[in-house]
Amino acid sequence: MIRLRQVALVARDLDHTVGELCARLGLSICYRDPGVEFFGLHNALMMVGDQFLEVVSPIKDGTTAGRLLDKRGGDGGYMAIYEVDDLATRDAALAEAGIRVVWSGDLPEIRARHLHPADVGGAIVSVDQPVPNGAWHWGGPDWVAHRDTSVVSTIAGVVIGANDPAAMRARWRAAGVEHAVHFQPAGVRGEGLDELELVATDRRRAGEEMRICGVTVRLV
Numbered sequence: 001m002i003r004l005r006q007v008a009l010v011a012r013d014l015d016h017t018v019g020e021l022c023a024r025l026g027l028s029i030c031y032r033d034p035g036v037e038f039f040g041l042h043n044a045l046m047m048v049g050d051q052f053l054e055v056v057s058p059i060k061d062g063t064t065a066g067r068l069l070d071k072r073g074g075d076g077g078y079m080a081i082y083e084v085d086d087l088a089t090r091d092a093a094l095a096e097a098g099i100r101v102v103w104s105g106d107l108p109e110i111r112a113r114h115l116h117p118a119d120v121g122g123a124i125v126s127v128d129q130p131v132p133n134g135a136w137h138w139g140g141p142d143w144v145a146h147r148d149t150s151v152v153s154t155i156a157g158v159v160i161g162a163n164d165p166a167a168m169r170a171r172w173r174a175a176g177v178e179h180a181v182h183f184q185p186a187g188v189r190g191e192g193l194d195e196l197e198l199v200a201t202d203r204r205r206a207g208e209e210m211r212i213c214g215v216t217v218r219l220v
Helices: 014-025 034-039 064-072 087-097 165-174
Strands: 002-010 029-031 041-048 051-058 076-084 101-106 110-115 124-130 152-162 181-185 192-200 209-212 215-219
Touching: 002 064, 002 124, 002 152, 002 192, 014 041, 014 051, 014 209, 034 041, 041 152, 051 064, 051 076, 051 152, 064 076, 076 152, 076 192, 087 110, 087 124, 152 165, 165 181
Parallel strands: 002 051, 076 124, 152 181, 192 215
Antiparallel strands: 002 076, 029 041, 041 051, 101 110, 110 124, 152 192, 209 215
């Protein structure tokens, strides 16, 4: 089993960006994870159904997120996190494919592997196995209480801009994460996560687009 469980965006102004997402998409903050300080960040998470939309922002110099903001000239997409139920098997497959893991976390509640961006491309990708299946440690202790589907109900997928879409798709396939992702030619900002697709609760709104945090948010 694999499913897209969390998408992270990166912004210079965390509170402004989160406020805009909440106001326009009917969301609310469910958690601020103190653990991301390890990466030099602060964050806020919002729920979309039982999935999560996260915004991170650097709080010190020299972070991966800060370098991405500089490289792409501002806010944008950052990370795609997949829930899996077979991490041990995937660990072996990643090693066999030569895909490096740049960070591993093994907690009682969840195990996570961040894949090297150079080996996958377009975003930081993580494969995470929660205990039990369906739980989500990164969402905090009471995330179910924040579930609100008044505007959007599901994160349908992401769109990645790539200099060579076919080649990047092949790298995601080799990593076992070619799921809920589409690839298109990169624009003037270079390679990266450029679009976020959300299922509209009101089906009449399907097709609407809005620009938030440097990404195109499309209702589908």
